[in-house]
Amino acid sequence: MKSIVCRRSCGNACVRNSLPDSAPFVISSLDGRKVALWGWGREGRAAYRAIRAKLPQLALTLFCNADEAADAKAIDDALLSVETETTAGRLAAFDFVVKSPGISPYRAEAVDACTQGTHFIGGTALWFGEHAGVDGFVDNAVCVTGTKGKSTTTSLLAHLLRAGGHATALVGNIGVPLLEVLDAQPTPDYWAIELSSYQTGDVAASGARPEIAVALNIFPEHLDWHGSHERYMADKLRLLTEAKPRIAVLNGNDPILSALVLPESEVRWFGRADGWHLRGDVLYRGQQRVMDTGSLPLPGRHNRGNLCAVLTAIEALGLDAAVLAPHAAGFKPLPHRLQTVGTRDGVTYVNDSISTTPHASLAALDVFRDRRVALLVGGHDRGLPWEDFAAAMRVSAPLAIITMGQNGPRIFELLKPVARQGGFHLGAAADLADAMRQAQAVLAGEGVLLLSPGAPSFGAYKDYVARGRHFAELAGFDPDSISAIPGLGVTG
Known part of the structure; x- marks a missing residue:
């Protein structure tokens, strides 16, 4: 017993x-x-x-x-x-x-x-327990976690596996609970499973072990749920340290992941010169040039970098990742993630409502670093530090930053001295509609109006989806046309 x-x-x-x-x-x-x-x-x-x-x-x-x-x-x-x-x-x-x-x-x-x-x-633990083999492993299950990029990475993994002719389930935190597909028939060839920090410990609690676990990055997040940065990191890493996957696919550029020692897992790195990595926009496998990623529908260098994670996981499954890599050109970007909603009166509206950390807002700004940008930040205050964001604005700030939401005043006060030195416009708004009006006035018919709040939507909105839909509606676009996540569930 x-x-x-x-x-x-x-x-x-x-x-x-x-x-x-x-x-x-x-x-x-x-x-x-x-x-x-x-x-x-x-x-x-x-x-x-x-x-x-x-x-x-x-x-x-x-x-x-x-x-x-x-x-x-x-x-x-x-x-x-x-x-x-x-x-x-x-x-x-x-x-x-x-x-x-x-x-x-x-x-x-x-x-x-x-x-x-x-x-x-949790339900995640029950699903893993039900699917474990006699050796305790859940074969062909690829779990993806990370503070930023996990939804796009999991979806891209499913897309490439399906492009190779494999029936693949795209499930988990991305929108289809695992228990909804508990007895999926026919059984998919592979499981692409997104796990939030709320769920990673459930895999360990199940007593089962995933075949592959992918960890993209670790930044401060969800401190209101976890209670502290240290506890967040420990909970996030339980997928690796306690669930003990057969193969751990880790970001070689993340300092926290690079320091991990996982004696019961085979570790495969991405982002390092001996594995899948980028040189500029060019994708390499070791010293072998594979393709240019500059035209792929993966906005931001961080998302193209996550392609390296996907290809490393595919290779760990025993498949030819180099053959599947070009199919990334047919990937459909996910809604509310650096999503171009449309252009109206010279202003391009970009919906990055999923952004819930200052690091995510910085990554979004990097995508449009050569454009005139008015950035909207702020939302529910979880106590995350914005000092690194403010420091980055001293070096490379957009045309304007408009703060809003519960933590808007705190961000505004932090940025005031930076704005005076850096010469960018800083505004404070009562709500999203007010923030957009201010941003439109500053842009004056030219540039990018970027919603990348770096904070959750709680209080003002039910969730980030509702916030993104309201952003599209205020910009004059149909919110129903931007909200669907392609490929959820089990498909070939």
């Missing part, structure tokens, strides 16, 4: 039940236990359906908000109880709580319940 130990929510080892020494945690392990669901978004609903399909007689309790409660009760499941108040005491009444990824396990009620023995697990 082995104990179920949770170290994610608190520093203690939280042990309540034992499972057979079989290895990965599967849905049937919940049979006969007291089980709750926490959250009723798309991930929560997927977890409910997956558990109910395999354990139709298992009593479940759902913790959710009042709006979600009405939807859940409409299912008319006599074995599903719905509660709208989530306390440590109620959570502690359960052996297992299947938690939606957006809910932090570091919340006080979760930490308290964990110390009393409740084990928190």
